[in-house]
Amino acid sequence: MKILVVGGAGTIGRRLVPALRGHEVITAGRTSGDVHVDLAEPSTIEAMYQQVGAVDAVVSIAAHGALDSFHTLTTDALHENMRAKFYGQVALVLIGQHHCADQASFTLTSGVFADHAWPGVTGGGVISGALHSFVLSAAVELPRGMRINVVSPTMVGDSMAAFSSVFPGMRPVPMAELVDHYLACVAGSDTGRIIRAYGEEAFGTTSRVR
Secondary structure (H helix, E strand, O other), X not given: OEEEEEOOOOOOHHHHHHHOOOOEEEEEEOOOOOXXXXXXXXXXXXXXXXXXXXXXXXEEOOOOOOOOOOOOOOHHHHHHHHHHHHHHHHHHHHHHOOOXXXXXXXXXXXXXXXXXXXXXXXXHHHHHHHHHHHHXXXXXXXXXXXXXXXXXXXXXXXXXXXXXXXXXXXXXXXXXXXXXXXXXXXXXXXXXXXXXXXXXXXXXXXXXXX
């Protein structure tokens, strides 16, 4: 398969790209990768697809929602927070449906705050919840046998040093487990799935798929 990984140089991408051995993998990022793209700028998404040609799978692991303070949060700040993580990933699908191969798959990335509230991440919760709804809708309307799923991780294992003090008590999802979820989305036949990769006993639950 010809697979486009948006955010291939990031924390998850550095583990996922080597696991896609045997496929033709193209990485994309704002300043790194085989091609450049800025998810906050739809014109660069169109240009990226024009450059890489038809692909069989698109995996998006690029953008992150910013932390916020509810007491000072404004709708303008929320909209700005959504530009790359929500609208950018949505644009990957809306634009990509016209460029990707028949039966191509899209795998997006949301996050745990869609299901578990946490101080300082109102934007993150809104973005992830909206992505879940978009995936459910897109799954019934994508043309030419295309599929779409979303992986919703908690704190990832390789980010513990950077974020454990920001989210104390949150259990990470092991990187090997997380990578397996992305691989299953690319290689499988499911569509419209929300894969909640919340780690063993994170928040008193186990990883589950809905």
